[in-house]
Amino acid sequence: xxxxxxxxxxxxxxxxxxxxxxxxxxxxxxxxxxxxxxxxxxxxxxxxxxxxxxxxxxxxxxxxxxxxxxxxxxxxxxxxxxxxxxxxxxxxxxxxxxxxxxxxxxxxxxxxxxxxxxxxxxxxxxxxxxxxxxxxxxxxxxxxxxxxxxxxxxxxxxxxxxxxxxxxxxxxxxxxxxxxxxxxxxxxxx
Amino acid sequence: xxxxxxxxxxxxxxxxxxxxxxxxxxxxxxxxxxxxxxxxxxxxxxxxxxxxxxxxxxxxxxxxxxxxxxxxxxxxxxxxxxxxxxxxxxxxxxxxxxxxxxxxxxxxxxxxxxxxxxxxxxxxxxxxxxxxxxxxxxxxxxxxxxxxxxxxxxxxxxxxxxxxxxxxxxxxxxxxxxxxxxxxxxxxxx
Numbered sequence: 001x002x003x004x005x006x007x008x009x010x011x012x013x014x015x016x017x018x019x020x021x022x023x024x025x026x027x028x029x030x031x032x033x034x035x036x037x038x039x040x041x042x043x044x045x046x047x048x049x050x051x052x053x054x055x056x057x058x059x060x061x062x063x064x065x066x067x068x069x070x071x072x073x074x075x076x077x078x079x080x081x082x083x084x085x086x087x088x089x090x091x092x093x094x095x096x097x098x099x100x101x102x103x104x105x106x107x108x109x110x111x112x113x114x115x116x117x118x119x120x121x122x123x124x125x126x127x128x129x130x131x132x133x134x135x136x137x138x139x140x141x142x143x144x145x146x147x148x149x150x151x152x153x154x155x156x157x158x159x160x161x162x163x164x165x166x167x168x169x170x171x172x173x174x175x176x177x178x179x180x181x182x183x184x185x186x187x188x189x190x
Numbered sequence: 191x192x193x194x195x196x197x198x199x200x201x202x203x204x205x206x207x208x209x210x211x212x213x214x215x216x217x218x219x220x221x222x223x224x225x226x227x228x229x230x231x232x233x234x235x236x237x238x239x240x241x242x243x244x245x246x247x248x249x250x251x252x253x254x255x256x257x258x259x260x261x262x263x264x265x266x267x268x269x270x271x272x273x274x275x276x277x278x279x280x281x282x283x284x285x286x287x288x289x290x291x292x293x294x295x296x297x298x299x300x301x302x303x304x305x306x307x308x309x310x311x312x313x314x315x316x317x318x319x320x321x322x323x324x325x326x327x328x329x330x331x332x333x334x335x336x337x338x339x340x341x342x343x344x345x346x347x348x349x350x351x352x353x354x355x356x357x358x359x360x361x362x363x364x365x366x367x368x369x370x371x372x373x374x375x376x377x378x379x380x
Contacts, residue, residue: 021300021301022215022301023213023215023299025212025213025215025216026215078378079378079379079380082378101298104297104298105295105298105299107294107349107352108291108294108295108352108356109213109295110211110356111211111212111216133378136377136378136379136380137377137378138377144358144361144365144369145365145368145369145372148350148353148354148365148366148369148370149369149372149373149378151346151349151350151353152346152347152349152350152369152370152373153346153373153378154349155345155346155347155348155349155350156341156342156343156345156346156349156373157342158345158349159297159341159342159344159345159346159348159349160338160341160342160345162297162298163338163341164338166298166300168334171334175334175335175338176338178335179334179335179338179339179342180338180342182335182339183339183342183343183346183374184373184374184378184379185376185378185379186375186376186377186378186379186380187326187327187328187376188268188269188272188323188326188327188339188343188374188375188376189269189326189374189375189376190269190326190376
């Protein structure tokens with residue numbers, strides 16, 4: 001999915017900033033036009049509806065994340081791949097915290113018009129974690145357990161990343177990566 | 191915090207069901223009155239505003255969770271306490287999935303009128319995990335790392351629990367507990 005530029009980009013950035021503050025439902029097309037500094041006519045010329053704006057934003061974000069996770073796994077297996085995936089996810093959250101906040105708020109919404117495509121991307125992102133986890137586990141591990149563990153590693157990384165950036169952004173990224181990895185490394189069970 | 195009963199309970203349950211479907215912002219007082227089957231006068235007699243309803247619901251839920259987590263740790267230390275906390279959190283998510291969905295959607299909202307009290311409860315719930323984690327780690331571990339790891343264990347458990355109950359509710363609870371614990375037990379790093 002190519003990244004939008006120009007007026008479309010200005011509108012998307014304004015909508016994202018608003019949604020990170022007050023949620024998607026709490027953001028109106030009037031708010032977006034005002035924040036973007038464009039006329040309502042311009043807004044509707046570029047996006048037919050609020051749903052189209054957020055569908056575009058979320059799918060662009062999740063597609064970018066999936067690509068980054070796939071690249072992170074290249075040439076790595078098992079625990080080494082998990083380390084790279086956790087580091088990459090934290091980097092993406094730091095690079096676009098507003099988007100990460102909005103995606104976190106959407107994870108268990110089942111009433112959105114973009115449900116189906118968002119679910120497909122979610123599945124792809126989790127699959128990158130699941131592959132690395134399956135490589136790390138003993139051979140007899142079943143797929144459903146691997147998939148639940150993928151949600152666990154993804155969920156822990158997302159929540160720690162947002163906790164860091166929303167509530168304690170002065171911490172060094174390397175400390176946060178180390179803390180997340182320590183959660184999974186077995187240090188809790190010695 | 192005593193659990194509300196009677197008309198107040200009917201209203202709270204209706205509001206929670208609606209918020210789990212469409213979010214707090216997407217739920218209006220008119221929706222709540224209709225779903226609860228009460229007149230608008232009755233609704234406003236019991237709760238001055240929508241914010242008061244959701245403040246009540248979230249604080250009741252988080253206070254109940256914190257009490258349950260505290261009880262789960264009694265007589266246990268370190269990894270054994272972590273196992274009990276993970277099991278308890280998953281039980282609570284299973285017992286009230288609608289509330290867990292709404293709380294998950296609220297974790298990084300910073301624009302709510304109940305921000306301060308919700309933040310205090312969040313801190314207490316995470317502290318139960320942090321104590322158990324500190325017991326499990328080597329003595330030289332610093333508090334900030336322990337706190338980040340507490341968010342990680344809490345976040346992984348919450349996301350796996352919701353993934354299970356929203357998308358794959360036929361799985362046995364014991365399988366889900368085992369998968370979450372496997373994420374932290376060190377099996378990924380062997």
